[in-house]
Amino acid sequence: MMSDQLQAKKPNAIDVHVGSRIRLQRALKGMSQTTLAEGLGITFQQVQKYEKGTNRVGSSRLLAIANILGVPVAWFFEDGPVSPPTPLGMGPGSGREITEFLNSAEGLSLNRAFAAIEDDKVRRKVVDLVKTLAREASA
Incomplete structure (x- = not known):
């Protein structure tokens, strides 16, 4: 029972990936967490939780985030833990280096x-x- 509770507290890998992609696109746009939060009608703390993968982003909220950030919803799942190969034949994780680089200053x-x-x-x-x-x- 205790291990089930610990397992439930650990963020899902997809939620973490989607959150990191939200953070990346927001940063690329030069947008603050507060600005994104205001556009969504939520607190910046909630945006922080989405970006860390601590809280899951619902589908309607993800659509709103995509609209504000100017990307398609599918963009948040690209190169994710279970994404299918892309048309260029690149498998899951092949863009991880690019994401890490773009997340750097x-x-x-x-x-x-x-x-x-x-x-x-x-x-x-x-x-x-x-x-x-x-x-x-x-x-």
Whole structure:
């Protein structure tokens, strides 16, 4: 009985994943927990609990979050613990490194700066530069 109670307190892996994706998209948008909470009509503490996976997000609430953050609902489940392979043949967890990077201060900063570059040619040159630097670092 005691182990059942402990098991019930542990967040579900899918809830944790969905919460981390909410946090990621909110951060990418430069939105505070308070702003998201106000848009949903809830407290920022409730948003914190969703983002940690402590509280499950109901389907109607997840739809509202998706609308506020400007992503489809399915985006929150991508690369999740039980997601099917993507059309590109990438299996579950293959995007974990990307999610971790985008959740870092450097990743978030780099993503925002890169998205602000309007010229396609300049963006391609930045990508080429980063690839060159990565090759030199691994050599």
